[in-house]
Amino acid sequence: MKVTATDSAVNISPVPDTWQRRHLLGLEELSRDDILTILHTAVELKAATGGCKEKLSLLQGKTIANMFFENSTRTRNSFSLAARRLGADTVEFSAGSSSLSKGETLIDTAKTIEAMNVDAMVVRHSTPGSPHLLSQNVNCSILNAGDGPHEHPTQGMLDIMTIYEQRGTLAGLTVAMVGDITYSRTARSNIWGLKKLGAHVIVCGPATLVSKAWEDFGVEVSHSLDDIIPRCDVLNLLRIQFERQYTRPFPSVREYAFLYGMNRKRMEQAKDDILIMAPGPINRGVEITPDVADGPHSVILHQVTNGIAVRMAALYLTTSTNQQPA
Amino acid sequence: MPSILIRNGRIIDPSQSLDEVADLLIEDGIIRAIGTELGTADHEIDATSQIVSPGLVDVHVQLREPGFEEDETIESGTAAAIQGGFTSIACLPNTSPTTDTQAQVQFIQQKASQADNCHVFVIACVSKNREGQELAEMGILTQAGAVAFTDAPNPLQKTDLFRRALEYSRMFDVPILDHPEIPELSQSGIMHSGAVSMVLGLSGIHPDSEELATGRDLRLAETIGARLHLMDISTEGSVELIRRAKGRGVHVTSEVCIANLYLTDEVMRSFDSNYKVNPPLRSQTHIDACVAGLQDGTIDVITSGHAPRASEKKMTELDRAPFGMSQIEITLGLAITNLVVPGHLDFPTLISKISTNPAQALKLEKGTLAIGAAADITIIDPQASWQVDSSTFASRSTNTPFDGLTLTGRATTVIVDGIVKLQR
Numbered sequence: 001m002k003v004t005a006t007d008s009a010v011n012i013s014p015v016p017d018t019w020q021r022r023h024l025l026g027l028e029e030l031s032r033d034d035i036l037t038i039l040h041t042a043v044e045l046k047a048a049t050g051g052c053k054e055k056l057s058l059l060q061g062k063t064i065a066n067m068f069f070e071n072s073t074r075t076r077n078s079f080s081l082a083a084r085r086l087g088a089d090t091v092e093f094s095a096g097s098s099s100l101s102k103g104e105t106l107i108d109t110a111k112t113i114e115a116m117n118v119d120a121m122v123v124r125h126s127t128p129g130s131p132h133l134l135s136q137n138v139n140c141s142i143l144n145a146g147d148g149p150h151e152h153p154t155q156g157m158l159d160i161m162t163i164y165e166q167r168g169t170l171a172g173l174t175v176a177m178v179g180d181i182t183y184s185r186t187a188r189s190n191i192w193g194l195k196k197l198g199a200h201v202i203v204c205g206p207a208t209l210v211s212k213a214w215e216d217f218g219v220e221v222s223h224s225l226d227d228i229i230p231r232c233d234v235l236n237l238l239r240i241q242f243e244r245q246y247t248r249p250f251p252s253v254r255e256y257a258f259l260y261g262m263n264r265k266r267m268e269q270a271k272d273d274i275l276i277m278a279p280g281p282i283n284r285g286v287e288i289t290p291d292v293a294d295g296p297h298s299v300i301l302h303q304v305t306n307g308i309a310v311r312m313a314a315l316y317l318t319t320s321t322n323q324q325p326a
Numbered sequence: 327m328p329s330i331l332i333r334n335g336r337i338i339d340p341s342q343s344l345d346e347v348a349d350l351l352i353e354d355g356i357i358r359a360i361g362t363e364l365g366t367a368d369h370e371i372d373a374t375s376q377i378v379s380p381g382l383v384d385v386h387v388q389l390r391e392p393g394f395e396e397d398e399t400i401e402s403g404t405a406a407a408i409q410g411g412f413t414s415i416a417c418l419p420n421t422s423p424t425t426d427t428q429a430q431v432q433f434i435q436q437k438a439s440q441a442d443n444c445h446v447f448v449i450a451c452v453s454k455n456r457e458g459q460e461l462a463e464m465g466i467l468t469q470a471g472a473v474a475f476t477d478a479p480n481p482l483q484k485t486d487l488f489r490r491a492l493e494y495s496r497m498f499d500v501p502i503l504d505h506p507e508i509p510e511l512s513q514s515g516i517m518h519s520g521a522v523s524m525v526l527g528l529s530g531i532h533p534d535s536e537e538l539a540t541g542r543d544l545r546l547a548e549t550i551g552a553r554l555h556l557m558d559i560s561t562e563g564s565v566e567l568i569r570r571a572k573g574r575g576v577h578v579t580s581e582v583c584i585a586n587l588y589l590t591d592e593v594m595r596s597f598d599s600n601y602k603v604n605p606p607l608r609s610q611t612h613i614d615a616c617v618a619g620l621q622d623g624t625i626d627v628i629t630s631g632h633a634p635r636a637s638e639k640k641m642t643e644l645d646r647a648p649f650g651m652s653q654i655e656i657t658l659g660l661a662i663t664n665l666v667v668p669g670h671l672d673f674p675t676l677i678s679k680i681s682t683n684p685a686q687a688l689k690l691e692k693g694t695l696a697i698g699a700a701a702d703i704t705i706i707d708p709q710a711s712w713q714v715d716s717s718t719f720a721s722r723s724t725n726t727p728f729d730g731l732t733l734t735g736r737a738t739t740v741i742v743d744g745i746v747k748l749q750r
Contacts, residue, residue, distance in 0.1 A: 127646075128528050128597070129597030133641075150528070183527075
């Protein structure tokens with residue numbers, strides 16, 4: 001038996017039989033149906049909570065551990081709020097204040113937290129595959145909140161949800177991810193999710209940060225923002241991940257902003273209904289100028305709200321599957 | 327010492343181009359005769375439908391003692407070698423302290439002799455403390471019994487030091503072994519740089535890192551005229567560079583690790599750190615080039631690349647996990663299954679790559695069934711079907727991704743100096 005909504009006051013659809021996932025590790029491995037399930041659940045939960053403001057009791061009695069081995073403010077708070085909006089208790093764990101600094105291994109740390117009767121762990125780590133390693137060594141659900149440059153599935157889903165809210169569909173849209181693709185988990189999760197929902201995806205940025213090999217996966221590769229702007233329905237402006245780069249891949253921030261910064265002049269070349277997105281934290285004056293970030297086309301703050309909706313959906317769906325007998 | 331008569335086996339000895347069904351007689355630890363009607367012996371082994379090979383030789387083994395006994399000891403590593411069919415191994419100097427003094431060479435020799443499993447040949451450091459700054463005492467180390475010099479698994483990064491090492495080594499006629507890699511092009515790398523690493527967001531080790539170093543090494547060997555052995559070849563470009571150098575008569579030998587001969591970078595999608603090896607598992611193009619290199623003689627040697635690591639070191643995040651696989655017990659099975667069964671190599675060629683050639687690369691008097699040679703012999707059942715079970719490893723480390731895998735071909739009898747060390 002799957003756990004379904006018990007709040008009599010709200011109308012949340014039962015978890016569909018097609019959803020069989022205990023973990024959410026990435027969007028690459030998800031089917032189109034899985035992605036639509038998360039999307040539709042998130043839309044329902046957003047509505048049922050009056051725009052992610054009110055509480056439900058869908059996860060009452062459950063405990064969610066936030067395990068962040070890499071700094072985060074927005075994702076961490078977003079997951080915490082999502083858990084509490086659904087009535088769950090949360091445990092906060094930070095690498096700095098933990099036994100990891102005393103030499104404990106990742107797996108031992110996770111097993112210790114799990115022994116506190118945790119139903120799901122939200123894991124952020126600087127190394128790709130770390131949530132996958134944990135998923136093989138603990139029994140609770142694992143939700144990947146970003147593993148190095150690999151995936152950030154809830155970020156991908158909240159970007160997709162934001163576009164879906166504005167346009168009603170992803171199919172046929174042209175979505176460009178601009179900037180540091182090489183080190184961006186947001187880019188990867190978006191690429192897989194958007195492709196599965198029928199969007200045309202462009203990755204655009206300096207040749208040192210955008211690999212030609214993306215073409216093998218049906219993604220258009222461009223190094224000129226000016227060339228692609230007129231065709232785009234959505235521009236997702238990524239942050240430069242300076243902390244992951246060994247040799248700086250471009251000469252200066254000034255040159256980067258000159259080539260890839262989204263500004264008023266470039267907006268003139270864009271479609272009238274273009275959506276401007278950014279996963280944040282945004283660097284004003286680098287990838288985006290203030291007038292564009294705060295302008296009428298920007299849906300950046302919608303993304304933040306939808307983050308809570310998507311994370312409520314992810315926690316609800318993965319822990320419902322976790323209840324099934326093995 | 328009891329005499330042994332091995333009956334009716336397919337005797338393959340690349341050192342004398344021998345491939346015939348016959349008997350082989352061992353007396354006093356020496357190969358006494360090969361032929362028919364050799365009489366009787368104290369002990370007889372029926373080798374019908376099996377292969378009688380010179381004892382296998384592995385010149386790329388990490389024994390980890392002293393300093394890293396949680397990974398392997400000289401006793402456990404040599405026991406593992408016997409299980410894998412190897413009668414001689416050469417061990418790398420990445421111990422702690424490093425193998426850069428007479429005393430360290432003698433310590434390894436003494437421990438190996440106490441363990442009394444297989445022969446152990448010591449490869450000492452090129453540089454003091456394996457730091458790549460100053461030459462180790464190659465003359466004294468050679469006299470103490472070191473057969474070759476390397477800083478592996480680290481590359482010889484400083485070209486000036488490498489040049490001096492090659493020049494100096496000529497006086498003692500000992501080979502220098504290098505793991506070709508330009509560290510600044512591979513720093514923090516976890517896997518092969520390509521489409522898979524791009525998708526997984528894992529730092530890549532680009533073929534350029536190996537090929538630029540290979541090119542440099544070959545050039546130095548050519549101008550200096552020293553003996554160079556290139557370890558860990560894994561790319562198409564390296565194979566081509568070596569092929570051309572050999573064509574010009576450069577004195578070089580080269581090796582490839584068994585894992586790099588059939589596993590592609592696709593396996594990293596599992597994020598299993600047991601697949602994290604250096605050189606990394608690359609694409610099919612590179613594998614095909616390495617196999618072609620074995621076929622045409624560009625690559626002389628197949629090694630296990632045995633790199634045992636304790637599970638607590640491996641069961642961690644991919645960037646923290648060390649490189650390496652515990653391989654020596656399954657190398658022969660992997661080679662027969664992935665190279666002989668699909669028809670890439672025939673048995674005489676395989677045996678040349680894992681016995682005769684590695685012995686010759688390091689000038690060891692091994693890898694031969696010549697009359698009068700020490701009786702180091704491996705009998706191989708080419709049809710044996712068996713399952714990898716790391717819980718039965720003699721090695722202290724079980725860092726292998728192959729548990730449960732079914733392999734074809736296995737050593738059934740291992741004889742060292744006329745003494746049967748393994749019979750299964």
